[in-house]
Amino acid sequence: MLIDGELTGARSGATFDNRSPATGSVLGVTAAAGEADMTRAIAAARRAFDHSSWPVDRALRRRCLEQLQSALEAEKELLRTELVAEVGCPVMTTHNAQLDWPLAEALRYPAGLIDEFAWERVLAGGGLFGDRNKRTVVQEPVGVVAAICPSNFPVEVVLNKLGPALAAGNTVVLKPDPHTPWNATRLGRLIAEHTDFPPGVVNIVTTPSNEVAGLLSTDPRVDLVSFTGSTEVGRLLLRQGAATMKRTFLELGGKSALIVLDDAKPELALRSAVGVCVHAGQACAATSRMLVHRSMYDDMVEAVATAFAAVPVGDPALPETLVGPLISAAQQDRVRAACTRAVRDGARLVTGGEVPTDLPGHLADGHFFSPTVFATEDPGLAIAQEEVFGPVLVVIPFSDDDEAVRIADSTAFGLAGAVLSRSDERAMAIARRLRTGAVGVNGGMFYGADAPFGGYKNSGVGRQCGIEGFQQYLETKTIGSRLPRQH
Numbered sequence: 001m002l003i004d005g006e007l008t009g010a011r012s013g014a015t016f017d018n019r020s021p022a023t024g025s026v027l028g029v030t031a032a033a034g035e036a037d038m039t040r041a042i043a044a045a046r047r048a049f050d051h052s053s054w055p056v057d058r059a060l061r062r063r064c065l066e067q068l069q070s071a072l073e074a075e076k077e078l079l080r081t082e083l084v085a086e087v088g089c090p091v092m093t094t095h096n097a098q099l100d101w102p103l104a105e106a107l108r109y110p111a112g113l114i115d116e117f118a119w120e121r122v123l124a125g126g127g128l129f130g131d132r133n134k135r136t137v138v139q140e141p142v143g144v145v146a147a148i149c150p151s152n153f154p155v156e157v158v159l160n161k162l163g164p165a166l167a168a169g170n171t172v173v174l175k176p177d178p179h180t181p182w183n184a185t186r187l188g189r190l191i192a193e194h195t196d197f198p199p200g201v202v203n204i205v206t207t208p209s210n211e212v213a214g215l216l217s218t219d220p221r222v223d224l225v226s227f228t229g230s231t232e233v234g235r236l237l238l239r240q241g242a243a244t245m246k247r248t249f250l251e252l253g254g255k256s257a258l259i260v261l262d263d264a265k266p267e268l269a270l271r272s273a274v275g276v277c278v279h280a281g282q283a284c285a286a287t288s289r290m291l292v293h294r295s296m297y298d299d300m301v302e303a304v305a306t307a308f309a310a311v312p313v314g315d316p317a318l319p320e321t322l323v324g325p326l327i328s329a330a331q332q333d334r335v336r337a338a339c340t341r342a343v344r345d346g347a348r349l350v351t352g353g354e355v356p357t358d359l360p361g362h363l364a365d366g367h368f369f370s371p372t373v374f375a376t377e378d379p380g381l382a383i384a385q386e387e388v389f390g391p392v393l394v395v396i397p398f399s400d401d402d403e404a405v406r407i408a409d410s411t412a413f414g415l416a417g418a419v420l421s422r423s424d425e426r427a428m429a430i431a432r433r434l435r436t437g438a439v440g441v442n443g444g445m446f447y448g449a450d451a452p453f454g455g456y457k458n459s460g461v462g463r464q465c466g467i468e469g470f471q472q473y474l475e476t477k478t479i480g481s482r483l484p485r486q487h
Contacts, residue, residue, distance in 0.1 A: 122137075161226050228252075408436075
């Protein structure tokens, strides 16, 4: 771990196993922080914010982020191998959102804002109190940020939390998911060995204990909690943080819809549908509901089922693999239970719905699940309403554009979505009507460090990335001052 500038084990000496989700074997061990370790990290972050120059020294912040960028690039290929091993993500995904995309801009973009952002502005005129009254609006860092990260895209989420939080002048306690701790501990080592970050500015605490992690949402020395994960845990963090009025950013679950209009290109629709299989469906923005116009519904269900049955499942280290393992046996059980319930509820299982039995022997203890397609006329079924977080797609028919929008917006979530049509104008019109935080139109990509990402409804509170995400790590102060009388 990295605590107060020191690379350290847990005070108790405790460790926990880091297991491969593909093979079930132990990759190695990681320090298991206890309450004393987390308390020390919070104290270090508080001290660094209150008593170091970090919050006000913009040149130092920019230099440290640039040093960290260089250090990460030097170990990029080691990090790639490590991600495949502990996350179980197919190696092909590390060339986009798992590694290469965030490494290209997640630190560079906020580092650039340090010099470009309008930290202060003076309001025009003197307002109600005359021209001699000057009002200055100042943006300043929130303070101590707790960054709590998930297992599915750990580097992407970690860097897109750290970059803006640190560039804005905050100090951070980072708590990675216990299933995928090593990318974060590698980051801590690079900070300690290759950068000028003052002690306590970045602290990285690994723990399998929910009680220890929970200190981040209850300790009054923490000013903001930035969390990416499940809606259930997000609600818990909101409740826990209420006592100390913590600002809370939540990027939570989704049940996003891919809307295929009657004039859409079938081949584009098919490629988009298969996207839910990538990384075994473990993506919060995955379009796990496919809404298809009735005129092409039966043909599309058959085509999607054929495509899903042919999707390569297996060793994530192989370049052809699209579907690797789920992150844990518990998640595998949840996906299987969701499929069992879907059949019981009346959804038609078209393909998949089971643990594959034809994998090589070294993957026998991995947490795999076959790409699965359900078809149903009822958009209210649990399989069409609840996040599964697995390679499971439900295909639902609609009759017109209005019904497509109604079905798309019928869940408690509102994170992402997609619309396909030969008419960009028609697709854009539907995209603007959807109650969701991000929409792709005809294959367009909304991702980027400069593009705000987050959800409506139960998909979260606030935005990550972009100017909006940067401002989330800032407080706003208005200062009224009296100008001297002119003689």
